[in-house]
Amino acid sequence: MHDSEFWFHHFKINLHEKRINWNNPPTISHQEKSQIIESLQAWQLGETSEGKQLIAAAEKHSQNLDDPHYVDAIKLFIQEEQKHGENLGKYLDLVGEKRIQSNWGDRIFRTIRHLNSSMEVWTITVIIVENAALVYYQAISDAVNCVLLRSICRDILMDEGHHIKFQNERLFSIFQSKGIYARAFAVTWYCILFFATIHAIWFAHSKAFKAGGIDMNRFMRQMYHKFFYTIRYIHHQPLPETLSAQFVKEFNK
Ligand SMILES: [Fe+2]
């Protein structure tokens, strides 16, 4: 477990890492484009949120806990997401594709975000979506031969790994403050949210996932493994390395 100050410094340093060589020209083929570009446009849009509602929820949450560094960490976390959106947008510009302004999936998520001021709802939603992002950007990277796009995906994957750890730790604190009935209720609605979200993501992006070698069964198994890890984590503590590695092997088959 790390405190908010740790995460603030982590994001501050990580934001200045330059891991993408923009001198590499985009070399995506016509066929690769036809399989992933629509999906990439939608994902790019999703990465560009201003995060006003998330900051408002974090401010309320940090006041309750007297933890001002949490808001600072969240603001840098949002900047990192915007960096992903900007990098993907820059890539779309380079390959002559437009940055879309809205789509149905984004409209649904934005509506939910507007209605929500709970840090718990934010945190579990972000964990589910970011776990899907891990599978997604790996699939995009595997679907193309373009060095530039692959390095953009690798950069995002490195950031998202830390984001999930950051959010898992926050959910752990929130979950540990609950009584037994509240915990049972929480796990129930986390599961409903999880199944609804992963199906929405699969049906919206199945073509791109398949181009990267991820079929529905493999996607669901990987997502289930990651979700199970979070549920286990918030009850006790991180799984021992060996057990965790065993699950990864089992569910990533
Ligand atoms: Fe992201």
Ligand SMILES: [Fe+2]
């Ligand atoms: Fe993220």
